[in-house]
Amino acid sequence: MYSCYHVDFQPYQLPLPFPLVTAHGPWTIREGIVIRLTNAHGQTTEGEIAPLPWFGTETLAMAQDFCQQLNGQITPAEIEQIPHTLPCCQFAFGSAVWHDCPENDDGRSLLPCQLLPTGAAVFPYLASTPLPTHPTLKWKIGVHSFEIESVWFLRLIKQLPPGTRLRLDANGGLSLEDAQQWLSLLDRQRQNTSAPCIEYLEQPLPPERIKEMFGLARTFQTAIALDESVAQLAQLRTLYQQEWPGLYILKAAIMGDPRRLDSWLNAHPCPVIFSSVFETAIARHTVLKLAQRWNAAEYAVGFSPLQLSQSE
Ligand code: MG
Numbered sequence: 001m002y003s004c005y006h007v008d009f010q011p012y013q014l015p016l017p018f019p020l021v022t023a024h025g026p027w028t029i030r031e032g033i034v035i036r037l038t039n040a041h042g043q044t045t046e047g048e049i050a051p052l053p054w055f056g057t058e059t060l061a062m063a064q065d066f067c068q069q070l071n072g073q074i075t076p077a078e079i080e081q082i083p084h085t086l087p088c089c090q091f092a093f094g095s096a097v098w099h100d101c102p103e104n105d106d107g108r109s110l111l112p113c114q115l116l117p118t119g120a121a122v123f124p125y126l127a128s129t130p131l132p133t134h135p136t137l138k139w140k141i142g143v144h145s146f147e148i149e150s151v152w153f154l155r156l157i158k159q160l161p162p163g164t165r166l167r168l169d170a171n172g173g174l175s176l177e178d179a180q181q182w183l184s185l186l187d188r189q190r191q192n193t194s195a196p197c198i199e200y201l202e203q204p205l206p207p208e209r210i211k212e213m214f215g216l217a218r219t220f221q222t223a224i225a226l227d228e229s230v231a232q233l234a235q236l237r238t239l240y241q242q243e244w245p246g247l248y249i250l251k252a253a254i255m256g257d258p259r260r261l262d263s264w265l266n267a268h269p270c271p272v273i274f275s276s277v278f279e280t281a282i283a284r285h286t287v288l289k290l291a292q293r294w295n296a297a298e299y300a301v302g303f304s305p306l307q308l309s310q311s312e
Helices: 060-069 076-080 087-096 119-128 146-159 176-191 207-219 233-241 258-267 281-294 305-310
Strands: 005-022 025-038 044-049 136-140 165-169 197-202 224-226 247-250 272-274
Touching (some): 005 060, 044 060, 044 087, 087 281, 119 146, 146 176, 176 197, 233 258, 272 281
Parallel strands (some): 136 165, 165 197, 224 247
Antiparallel strands (some): 005 025, 025 044
16 A cells, blocks of 8 residues: 555536436536546546535535645545545545455446436427337426426326336425325326336435435335435435335445445445436446446446446
């Protein structure tokens, strides 16, 4: 182990492939920082800081301040001690020094999940875009009222190819009443054998309303996946201890040092699905390494076909 790394860092800005509209509003530009560590032998490794402040991570400015105050140097011990208030910095530096992970453990390939345009924009998209056979698709809800979106939903599921698996993601934007209406509707669709398989409803309520989400998970048959509620490893630990009965969506790029997440998952098997924060190929490489090892086998990862093909 080398005593000290030389640190370079470079902020970046990239437009998203199409503006993403969620219950948090529109998002058009991904900003982050690429860090480069050089050891005493001149060998270089990279990591990526891709913050998502509305998930409770540090802001880009905080990450930049952290990189600046390093004065171009960091030790392995200092990487271990990056504070939990900087989870994306922990991820980037941890990734850059994570060499002991076997690549592609069992050789299984990961399936992609295609994010559909939000709201009624999905219909012209479906009319003009050929979908693969048996796709996994995701559609955001909680942007318009249940009355409007449920009509679109019923129209949408009639237009999807056979064998589609569909995920709905509310980004915590539903009221309890709307969540109950959505889950009743989704449970009713389960009886309809010609309808696509609804894999789960993702994060119906905001993270602080976890008790109500436990109630929903116990009341309805449709699975609930938590996303915003497990933005940090500490939250994942707590929910695991509380025996959350659904799935966990892990945005590993914002969850701190990947070596810590890897060893926690090794000791605590649970149904997890790895998901993108629209990071570049640098962070994606580490996230997919984790996904190869721990993503629930029967589920696609939350990365688009393009993101998965770019990573190869
Ligand atoms: Mg989500």
